[in-house]
Amino acid sequence: MQYLPIFMDIKNKNVLVVGGGEVASRKVDLLLSASAKVTVLSPRLNETLERYRDDAKITAVIDGYNSDYLGDYVMVWVTTDDTLLNKQVWQDCCERNLLVNVADQQELCEFITPSIIDRSPLQIAISSGGASPVLIRYLREKLEALLPETLGLLGAFAGQQRGRVQQQFSTVTERRRFWERFFTSTAVTSATDTQQLQTEFDLLINTPNTDVGGDIYIIQLPDEVDLLRLRALRLMQQSDVILYAEHSHDHMDDFIELCRRDAERHPIQNTDFVVQAQTRQQQGERVCLLVNNAQFDLLTAELNAVSVVA
Numbered sequence: 001m002q003y004l005p006i007f008m009d010i011k012n013k014n015v016l017v018v019g020g021g022e023v024a025s026r027k028v029d030l031l032l033s034a035s036a037k038v039t040v041l042s043p044r045l046n047e048t049l050e051r052y053r054d055d056a057k058i059t060a061v062i063d064g065y066n067s068d069y070l071g072d073y074v075m076v077w078v079t080t081d082d083t084l085l086n087k088q089v090w091q092d093c094c095e096r097n098l099l100v101n102v103a104d105q106q107e108l109c110e111f112i113t114p115s116i117i118d119r120s121p122l123q124i125a126i127s128s129g130g131a132s133p134v135l136i137r138y139l140r141e142k143l144e145a146l147l148p149e150t151l152g153l154l155g156a157f158a159g160q161q162r163g164r165v166q167q168q169f170s171t172v173t174e175r176r177r178f179w180e181r182f183f184t185s186t187a188v189t190s191a192t193d194t195q196q197l198q199t200e201f202d203l204l205i206n207t208p209n210t211d212v213g214g215d216i217y218i219i220q221l222p223d224e225v226d227l228l229r230l231r232a233l234r235l236m237q238q239s240d241v242i243l244y245a246e247h248s249h250d251h252m253d254d255f256i257e258l259c260r261r262d263a264e265r266h267p268i269q270n271t272d273f274v275v276q277a278q279t280r281q282q283q284g285e286r287v288c289l290l291v292n293n294a295q296f297d298l299l300t301a302e303l304n305a306v307s308v309v310a
Contacts, residue, residue: 002129003112011035014072018065018089019079020045023103027077030113032057041069042080067092075099075111106130115140119147122155150192154183157197168205173240173284177209180238214281216305217288220296225254232308239263239288241280245270248292255290263288270295274302 015031017024020042028049031038039059040049053060061069065085070076076098078089083105090108093100102108114125115136124143128136158179169175182188187200217235222228236242236259244252246267256265268276273289280287291299300307 003127005114005125005127007123007125010074012037013074014039015075015077016041016070016073017077017079018042019077019103020049021079021081022046023079024077025049027079027103028052028058031077039073041065065089070096070098073098075101078102078108117143117147119149119152119155121159122151153194154188154191154197157194157201158182161201164205174209178205181209214284215286216277216281216303217286218296218299218303218305218307219288219290220308221249221251221255221290221292225251225258228255228258229308233258235306235308236260236288236290238286240285241266241287242290243268243273243276243287244290245273245292245295248295249290252290259288273299277303277305 010031011034013036015036015038017027017031017038017040020040024040024042025046025048028038028040032052037059038057039061040053041061041063042049043062043064045053045060045062049058049060052058063069065080065088070092076089076093078086078100080086086102086105087108090100090102094110100108100110101112106112112127112130114127117124117126117140124147126136126139126143165175165178169178182201182204185200185204188197191197191200217239219232219236236255239260240263242256242259242263242265244256244265244267246252248270249255259265266276273291273295277287277289289295289299289305296307299305
């Protein structure tokens with residue numbers, strides 16, 4: 001992974017944009033949408049930035065670049081068409097441990113911005129690390145078409161109800177099972193307003209969940225990661241516990257990375273698979289066994305489990 005994907009809170013934080021043209025305007029729009037306190041440093045401002053200055057949306061410093069202007073900023077965006085100046089700003093920022101992004105010069109970027117799908121409070125960020133912008137634009141268009149406009153409404157509602165769910169259910173597993181029931185409910189997927197979501201939420205939270213038992217999923221791993229079946233991936237994403245034998249597959253680390261991020265992951269001996277899986281299942285957890293061909297044949301004969309063949 002070339003870049004660490006993070007979401008950064010810059011609300012009311014100082015951000016510097018060097019440059020006053022069209023590229024600077026686009027960066028300023030993005031920063032203002034995240035409620036940053038933006039300062040623009042440039043000898044000239046285009047019409048958009050002049051209007052922002054006059055409306056007190058930004059602070060404008062009408063001057064050429066000087067390193068003395070690099071003050072108390074959380075990040076710096078460089079948008080000029082002067083490559084030598086851009087490199088100088090980058091060097092000055094690096095010396096001061098300031099995060100810096102130089103437009104259209106990825107080699108001078110300490111961070112990059114992804115393509116964004118905004119369904120606030122839900123946000124999806126996609127990046128190829130600069131390798132294929134056209135591919136990312138294509139993927140964004142596909143995802144935009146797939147994701148309903150009401151997703152933001154659903155995300156906001158879920159955030160408002162987190163406290164109630166925490167009070168109702170004592171364990172993380174119980175809370176996750178409730179939210180899975182809620183988000184997959186037909187009434188929720190077709191809801192268009194908060195009242196419809198509230199009605200279904202109240203119904204489900206007061207209805208006992210009869211599906212409280214654990215499950216065991218045995219996933220026979222294919223030779224290559226991209227040959228993994230969608231059903232197998234779905235079960236891996238649902239699992240609370242991942243069990244696997246180290247060095248049993250050339251790409252085991254890659255398969256483990258596809259599992260749910262907060263799932264427990266335990267390398268174990270072949271002889272421990274059955275005992276460990278049954279123990280965790282009896283505790284009400286969903287257990288995923290990542291196995292090779294030889295292990296798959298043995299375990300499917302010993303365990304009552306959902307099995308996915310490569």
